[in-house]
Each structure stands twice: as C-alpha cells, then as structure tokens.
Ligand SMILES: [Zn+2]
Ligand SMILES: [Zn+2]
C-alpha cells in the first residue's frame with residue numbers, strides 16, 4: 001500500500017532528518033481486514049525510526065504530545081489507533097514537544 | 101506538504117464528521133478545550149477570536165503602544181507574531197509590532213532558528229531586532245559551555261536571556277514584551293513551582309501580565325491557548341517555524357513535568373486549564389516573605405541583591421570561577437557556601453530549560 005508519511009516538529013530528526021517519506025507498506029492484513037493506524041505505527045517504529053524511539057512511541061501508541069493527522073484530519077476524529085488506511089493516504093506526525 | 105490542500109473524501113473520516121459550528125464542512129480537528137469537532141475555517145476563526153478576547157478582556161495592550169514579540173523562531177512565537185499582526189490589522193489595535201530575538205551564540209541551533217526569524221521578519225513585515233550574548237556579556241553560550249561544561253549551563257542561559265530580552269526591549273523603546281508562553285507551558289510551570297516549593301514564582305507564573313513594576317512589562321496572549329491548537333494552526337496555515345531542541349538542554353526535571361501534563365491531557369484535556377486555575381487560586385500567606393526589589397549596583401538591572409544574577413554569573417566567568425552564583429546565593433564572596441547550597445540541590449535555580457523563555 002502506497003502511503004505518504006510526514007514527520008514534523010522535530011520528529012524528522014528521528015528518521016535521518018527526512019520529513020517526507022513515500023513508502024510502500026506491505027503489511028499482510030488479516031483476510032479482509034483493513035490496515036489500521038495501529039499496524040502502521042508498528043511498521044514505522046520498525047522501519048523508519050532510526051533513533052530515540054521513545055520520543056515517538058509510548059506503549060503501542062504515539063507519545064502524548066505527538067499530533068497525528070490522517071489525510072489532514074486530526075486522528076482523534078477517526079478513532080486514533082483504529083483509523084483504517086487506504087491506498088495513497090497521507091499520515092502526518094508532528095511533535096508539539098520542541099521549543100517554543 | 102502540498103497534500104494538505106487536497107481534501108480527499110475518505111471513508112472513516114468525512115462521513116458523519118461535520119463541523120459542529122458551520123454544519124457544512126468536514127471537521128478537521130477536535131478542540132482539546134471544548135471537545136468540539138470543527139473544520140479548518142471555523143478553527144481559524146475561533147482560535148484567533150479567542151486570543152482577541154483574551155487581549156481585550158485583560159487589556160493587554162493600549163492603542164499606540166510599541167510591542168516587542170519575543171521571537172525564538174519556534175512554533176509559539178511564530179504563531180504569536182502571525183496572529184498578533186493579523187489581529188492588529190483586523191481590530192485596529194494601533195500597535196507598532198516588532199520581533200525581538202536573542203542570539204545566545206549556539207552553533208547549529210540558534211543560528212538556524214534565527215534564519216527562521218529573519219524569514220518571519222519578511223513574511224509578516226515586522227521589524228526585527230537581535231541582541232546577542234556576545235555583545236551584551238562578552239561570552240557566547242558555546243564559550244560558556246566550553247568553560248563550565250554541560251551541567252549548569254541552563255542557569256546561564258535562563259538568567260542571561262531574561263536580561264537580554266529586557267535590554268533589547270529597551271533598545272527598541274517598546275512599552276511591553278509579548279511572549280509565546282501557552283497554556284501547556286503555564287500549567288507545567290505551576291507544577292514545577294509546586295514541586296520546588298517556590299511560592300513567589302507560583303503566584304507570579306499564572307499572571308497574564310508580569311513585571312509591571314519593572315522596566316518592561318511582559319504579557320502572555322496565549323495564556324489560555326492549548327499547544328495542540330497552536331501546532332495545528334501552524335500546520336494548517338503552513339507557518340514557517342523551527343523545531344530543534346536546544347543542544348544544551350539537559351533539563352530532565354522540566355521534561356518529566358511536561359510529560360506528566362501531556363499524559364493528563366490525553367485522559368482529560370481540561371486538566372491543563374484546571375491546573376492554571378489552581379495556580380491562580382493560590383494565595384500567598386502573609387508569613388511568606390517576598391524578596392524586595394532594588395537595582396543592581398553594577399549594571400542597574402532590577403535585582404533583590406546587591407548585584408543582579410547576570411552580573412554575579414559574569415563575574416564568575418570572567419574570574420575563572422564559573423560556579424559563582426549557581427544556586428540561590430547571597431552576595432559574591434561566599435563561594436564555599438554557594439557550592440554547599442548547590443550540592444544539596446534544592447535551592448538550585450537551574451530550572452528553566454534552554455530554549456524556553458523565562459517567566
Ligand atoms: Zn466549520
Ligand atoms: Zn547587574
């Protein structure tokens with residue numbers, strides 16, 4: 001599945017200072033089940049985060065203070081970890097934790 | 101980045117998620133303050149108008165005043181500069197706005213963030229003044245860290261920055277300094293002041309305007325503005341800000357307080373405003389002695405001691421005794437007791453994280 005992932009607010013420093021990643025996520029979802037944000041976060045953790053993963057994740061979700069937008073919509077409106085993803089979706093992660 | 105302007109009608113979002121204000125457009129975010137689901141356009145309106153209400157209700161500015169915006173290049177001050185210049189036009193505040201930046205002399209950090217402020221100067225048409233540690237004190241932060249190591253550098257940074265902003269404001273001849281402190285910052289500071297037992301700061305840190313008795317009053321138009329909304333606003337508006345942590349900021353204590361606030365916010369977003377309210381409701385008992393304000397005999401800056409904190413720190417640097425003045429000391433000849441106070445740690449003023457404007 002082709003996705004555009006964007007890291008901002010300092011999170012790009014955790015993935016080689018690259019802000020925008022066009023990725024092909026080849027996760028085998030269970031028969032008929034859609035890829036969710038929960039799956040994507042685990043994939044990002046394994047494949048994109050190169051250092052200090054604790055700045056990005058806490059438990060199985062993002063660290064509090066990291067904003068997530070799916071197709072430019074706050075993921076708090078779409079079910080957070082349960083948000084389902086489709087082909088060519090965009091997901092943005094922004095840390096609010098860096099200097100004012 | 102360009103993606104944002106393309107509204108894709110997608111399954112789990114969109115359908116059934118109409119903006120609760122206009123009932124027309126697709127909701128784009130959930131407001132932490134009210135839990136409303138609103139669209140981008142309505143968000144801009146409520147975000148800006150709430151700040152306008154705070155400014156008017158608290159009489160933060162008077163027509164004709166010259167106002168400096170403490171600009172670090174980070175998200176808060178960038179959004180503040182943008183919103184204040186918008187509101188100034190829209191509501192005819194009749195303010196002369198300036199950007200005021202401090203160059204601490206930190207290679208790879210402040211030089212980059214200053215580039216952001218210089219772009220903001222052009223984008224928002226606000227004149228910029230930069231004051232540097234080097235020209236004010238004769239030392240850059242890089243040189244200070246080379247001398248003292250990484251342990252107490254935030255003491256220097258915090259004390260010097262506070263004074264540098266006042267000096268810059270005086271050079272600009274402004275009436276007031278507006279800073280980008282947001283509701284999350286203030287809640288965090290309330291907690292820290294409780295944890296440190298610092299009653300004087302606890303009662304001061306929730307005030308929307310401070311230093312009215314000093315040279316330049318400071319105000320915080322974002323006192324009630326959530327960090328989440330500031331970052332969302334900057335993202336949706338594509339505002340240009342800088343977001344790298346200060347390389348000399350080892351302050352774990354503040355970091356824990358911040359994390360705790362964010363954890364609370366996730367469970368109950370109103371926690372942030374509730375903590376501010378608690379801070380406001382604390383009253384200082386009459387038995388708590390507040391330090392008297394005088395002026396520094398050396399440089400004339402406000403000080404409750406013979407010499408101000410910056411002069412004591414500078415004296416230490418220039419005499420090759422950088423530990424002088426670290427810890428809440430009295431006077432300048434008591435090196436030994438300073439060191440003792442420092443080692444028990446409790447009264448250490450090393451507390452304000454680098455990159456964060458001091459209250
Ligand atoms: Zn709307
Ligand atoms: Zn002085």
Ligand SMILES: [Zn+2]
Pocket residue numbers: 241253254257346348349454455
């Ligand atoms: Zn610093």
